[in-house]
Amino acid sequence: MDLTRLSAAELAAKLAGKEVSSVEATQAQLDRIAAVDGDINAFLHVDAEGALATAADIDTRRAAGEGLHGLAGVPIAVKDIVATQGMPTTCGSKILDGWIPPYDATITQRIKAAGLPILGKTNMDEFAMGSSTEHSAYGPTRNPWDRDRIPGGSGGGSAAAVAAYEAALAIGTDTGGSIRQPGALTGTVGVKPTYGGVSRYGLVALASSLDQAGPVTRTVLDAALLHELMGGHDPRDSTSIDAPAPLVVAAARRADVKGLKIGIVKELAGDGFQAGVSARFDEAVELLTSAGAEVVEVSLPSLEYALAAYYLVMPSEASSNLARFDAMRYGVRVPPAGADDPSAEQVMASSRDAGFGDEVKRRIIVGTYALSSGYYDAYYGSAQKVRTLLARDFASAFEQVDVLVSPTSPTTAWPLGAKLDDPLSMYLQDVATIPANLAGIPGLSLPVGVAEEDGLPVGLQLLAPQQADDRLYNAGAALEKLLEDRWGGPMLAQAPDLEVAR
C-alpha cells in the first residue's frame, strides 16, 4: 500500500486502527518529497527530523491509549507565510532569507497541539503577491500535471505538494484567490474561509482586510477536517469572529444538494473564459441539477469594478504592511554601496531595494500612489465604495440562492514565463476569486475535470454568505461524489505519473 496516495481521512482511520504508524506515514511522505520535489520545487524547507519526532511522539501516545485529535499523526505542509517557531519563514522573499520566527502562528500552535507532523514550508509568490508562484525569490514551483506550466499562485507550493502526493494536507492563505486558483490549476481542493473564521495571528500580513488562511487538500472532506482544526475564535486576532464556527465536517459528510438553490454568476462566464473551462463548468452544473439542485442565473453588476478595486485595496494595504521590513528588527540589512557611514533611512532604502523582488516593489509603488495625498479619495476611497456595492450585490444574490457558482479561473494553467512580462494580464486571471475577499465571504474550489483542448485541470468555485462555510462543503462534497462516480475514481487519477528520482 502506498501511504502517500491515501486521503487524510483514510490515513487517519488507519492510524486510529493502528494499521500503520505515523512514523511510517511521515517517512513515506518524506521519501516522496525526496523523489519528486527536485522537479516540482513545492518545498522551500523540509524538516524531516522534526516531522519524524512528532510522528514518533504521537505513535507512543497512541500506544499508551491517550485520546488524540482525529488528525493526529497525519503529516502536513505549511505555506511559508505562516510563522513556525524554530523553522525558517521567508514568505518566498530574500528580505527574510534565514529568518526563524521566535513564535508560532495560532494555526501552527493548533497543528502542533493536534499532533500533526509538519513536513516543511511550501513555496509561494513573494509575500503572496502573484498568481503563478513565479515571483518566489527561490525559483518557481512547477505544475505536477505539466512541469513546463505554472501551478497557480500565490500558494502554488501547497497546491503542487498536495497534487504530487508530497502531502495530503497543506495550509494556504488567500488574499485574492491564492488558495482557490492554485487548487483549480492543479486539480486539487482549496478553501478560503469566511473572513475572521481562521486566526490571522502569526501570518505575515499582505492585505489585512482580505487575508484568510485555509485548507489545501485532495478531497472536500479532508478540507473540512483541516478547516475545523484551524478555525474558530482566537483572542489574539481582533478580527477573529467570536461565534460558534460553521459545522463544516458534518456538512461535507451530508453531501446532499436536493432542494439547494444555486446561482450561476452571469458576469463570470462567456467572453474571456477558455472553452474547455466553460464546458467542464456547464457539465458540473448539469450534474448538480440532476441531483436535485435548483439552478438559476444571478447578476452581480458591480463585479465590473471589483478587479480594479482589488488592485487598489490590496497594494494599498500591502504598501503599509510591508513598511515593517525596515532592516532594523528582522530581515536582511544591506548597506548602500559606496556610502560611508550611511543613515538608518539610507540603509532601509537599500535593504528594501535588495530584498524585495520586482512584483513586490511594483505593488508597493502602486499602493503608495493610491494612498498619497490628493489621490487617496479618487483611488483608495473609491475602491472602498466598490466594496460596499459588491457586498450589497452579494447580499441581494444570497436572498435568492443558497450558494453561487462560477469557474475558479478563466483559464487552465499557462506556460511558465507566459505572463511574467505583462503584470496586468496576470492580474486579470483573478477576476473570479477576488470578489470573495473584498466581501469577506467564503469560497471553495474543487476540480471538475480537464479541459478538452489541453488536458489540464479545471476548477469550479462555490461561494456562500459569511459564516455559511458549511454550505460550500455540503455542495462541494456532493459534486465531488457525482464527478467521481462518473470518472470511476478521483480527479488526480487522470494526472500523469511523475518521474521519480532515485
Place this chain on the structure above:
Amino acid sequence: MSEPAKGISRADVSHLAGLARIDLSEAELDHFAAELPAILEHVAVVQQAAGDDVEAMSHPVPVNNVFREDVVVPCLTPEAALAGAPASEQQRFLVPKILGED
C-alpha cells in the same frame, strides 16, 4: 474629490519610491515608469462606480476594539526578540545613525 493626473511620470515613480523607502535603480525607474500607466489606467475605473451617497467599506466585518483582562501573560524573552535582528547590542536593536550629516 480631486481629479488625479492621467499619467504617471518617471519623476513621480522616483518620488513614490522615496516615500516607500525603496532605493530603485535607474533601470527599475525606467521599467516602472513604462509599466505603471497601464495599471493605473485600468484601476481608475473605480472612480465611475459609486457616488457620494455610497459609504466606504474598510473591512468585511465590523471592526471593534477588543479588550482583554489586564493580567501579565508570557511574552518573548529579549534573546528571542533580538534573535532575528541584523545587529544587536546590550539587549537592544543596534541601528545605523538616525540623523543624516546634512
